[in-house]
Structures are given as structure tokens and as C-alpha cells.
Amino acid sequence: MFARTLFDPEHDAWRAEVAAFLSAEITPHHDAWVAARKTPRAAWAQAGAAGLLARALPPAYGGAGRDFRDSAIIIEELARHRVHGLFTCLQSDIVAPFILRLGTEAQKMRLLPGIAQGEVLAALALTEPQGGSALSTMTTTARSSGDSLVLNGCKTHISNGSVADVVIVAAKSERGSIGDQPGLSLILVETERPGVHQEAIEKTGMAALDTGQITLTDCVVPRSNVLGGEGMGFVYLMSFLGVERLVLAIYAQACSERLLQDLIRDCDARHTPNGSVLDHQNPRFSLAELYSDCAVNRSFIDQCIPLVQEGRFDPKQACIAKLRTTATLKKLAALGVQLRGAGGISGETGARASQDLLDASVQSIWGGTSEILLDLIGRSMASGL
Structure with missing residues (x-):
């Protein structure tokens, strides 16, 4: 619709490839996903196989080592095809960069290849019932217990919240307050752990995109699951x-x-x-x-x-x-x-x-x-x- 100078011929070829994949594999099924209020996990694996997930990650972690323009093309084509159930940028451009830039080598090798392949679904949990995404009012806590942290709190309206295998949880820390901001830690929480309860939230808009609530009740995670430094989350x-x-x-x-x-x-x-x-x-x-x-x-x-x-x-x-x-x-x-x-x-x-x-x-x-x-x-x- 508007003249653009941002992309080169290689990007144009990638756009055509993304559009062809969405037209053949996703849009014929998307209305059914909207009606069912869920997107099948197999669609994420299809997207991973087609190279649509975590494309900017280095090849060592399952990505293609491409720049952000490739990601922008995927996001634009999802919108133009009216696809919201398979919101690939959640995995690729929101969650994966946290792990890539803050994670230890062990954390990166454990999680990033699965995220890139669509075999591991991930989420970022900030929003809470009482204060939206306001960091200063966050009540979820991470209490020290030896070499572990004990998490308690509730996160709501989390994209991929009820289906994610791993969630980056922001929680108040016993360390690291900055001015009037509490110390926050970003913690990798595998949803199979005891004390994690996930449930889907029914909504009228973007119904095929999973949105969930995650409740943490005395959920114990090892300190090695912290991303970056404790208390540095803000x-x-x-x-x-x-x-x-x-x-x-x-x-x-x-x-x-x-x-x-x-x-x-x-x-x-x-x-x-x-x-x-x-x-x-x-x-x-x-x-x-x-x-x-x-x-x-x-x-x-x-x-x-x-x-x-x-x-x-x-x-x-x-x-x-x-x-x-x-x-x-x-x-x-x-x-x-x-x-x-x-x-x-x-x-x-x-x-x-x-x-x-x-x-x-x-x-x-x-x-x-x-x-x-x-x-x-x-x-x-x-x-x-």
C-alpha cells in the first residue's frame, strides 16, 4: 500500500514464502480455531518446521541467524492473513530474546532449540489481577529457601498462559530494589512443576490466541532458573x-x-x-x-x-x-x-x-x-x- 525501502530482494522472497505457508497451512483452518477457542499445538510445530519461529536466534540454538526484518515480515503477514491464533512473535521476538540475552548456556541449550522448533511453548507472565502490568504493584513473590526459590502469586491474561510449557515469571525479590521500584527477578518456571495451575480465559477478541491465568502456590524452583541476576528484573x-x-x-x-x-x-x-x-x-x-x-x-x-x-x-x-x-x-x-x-x-x-x-x-x-x-x-x- 505504501512505498518502502526497508527490504531487499531476499526479504521479498522470504515474504512470499511466509505468505504461501500461511495461505496453505494456516488460514484454511483459522476460523475453526476461532470457533474452538484454541490453536492446536501441531500448528506451532508446522511453523517451526517452516522456519517461522525464533528466526533471529543463532543456528547453534535452532534459529536461522537472520535480522529483525525477517521477523517483521512474519508479523506483517500474520496480520494481513488475519491470523492471531498462531502468534509466532510471542515465541520469537518476546520470549526468546530474554533467554538468549540473559540466560546461561545451560538454559539456552535446554530451551531455545525447542522454542525454535515449536515443540516448547513459552510465555511471559507480568500482568496481575490487581494491577495489570504495573511493575510497582506486583505482588507475586519469590522467597529464598536454600538453593531454591518458592513462588506464590497469580498472573492473569497471559498469552499462551494455559498451554505454555515454560513461563518467564516476574516476581518480587528479596534483593535488588531500585529507588521506589521493588527488586524483581525473572524466573523460568516449567509448568509441570507442583504448585503451578494453568487455566484458559474466555474472551471475545482474538479468540484463537490462548490467554490464560497462572496461579503459583508454594511452587519450588531451583535458583539456577533465574534469568540474569536476582533482583535485576526491573x-x-x-x-x-x-x-x-x-x-x-x-x-x-x-x-x-x-x-x-x-x-x-x-x-x-x-x-x-x-x-x-x-x-x-x-x-x-x-x-x-x-x-x-x-x-x-x-x-x-x-x-x-x-x-x-x-x-x-x-x-x-x-x-x-x-x-x-x-x-x-x-x-x-x-x-x-x-x-x-x-x-x-x-x-x-x-x-x-x-x-x-x-x-x-x-x-x-x-x-x-x-x-x-x-x-x-x-x-x-x-x-x-
């Missing part, structure tokens, strides 16, 4: 969450472009006594405004993507990217219902338009709500002058 999260939010912004931007293309096509095909919907000035103005928003967002995101690979990425940029793209997506999804008239609320088209609106609403919540992002941007402004 520092690590401030570094890693920026990339997570950029990943979600890339997905939201590609969703916006797909919805905009579909809506323009449907408006052009929908006739009124005075021509198509596009022959009317008000719909044209509304679409032009959102087209402009998409164009600006696309330019901003394409500036951010290379910075990840160069290690110069600013977490504030990720907040801006996610805030803008998800706001544009919600406006587009709402307009998609309105401009289709009765077709926006009935029949197959109405079901799709209504689901797009629900799915868009999820995207302004996960990875930090829009309100949290605004607050983070606002707090950072003085230091950024």
Missing part, C-alpha cells in the same frame, strides 16, 4: 518491553493496512442512489484521514525496525508506535462497521467487521494499555528535551 524489563511494544505496533499497522484496503474496496462496490460510497465527500474525507494516519505510522515504524538490529532502539519510540497504530486501527475498525451500513452488522461481512472491531480493541490493551503508554511518554518528555 532493569531487564525496561530494556526488553520496548521491542515487545514495537512488535505489537508492527502487527497493528499491518492490520490497519489490510482493513483500509478492504474497506476502500467495499465502499467502491457499495452503491447508493448517487453513486458508490466513495462518490460521497464525507466518507472520502474519513478514509483520507485514516489513509494519512496509516502513511505516517508506516514511515515511523519503518524507521524503528532497523534500530532494533543496531541496538539503538528507544523504548519511548515503541510506546509512540503502539499508541498511534492501535488508535488508528480502532478508528478504522469502527468506520468499517459504519460505512458498510447494514452490511457492517449482518451476514458474513458484518460478522467480519464486528470481529475486526473486537480484535482491534484487544490490541489497544495488550502490551500496555493506551493510557499506560501515554503516561510513560509523558513522564519521559522532560528527560528527552
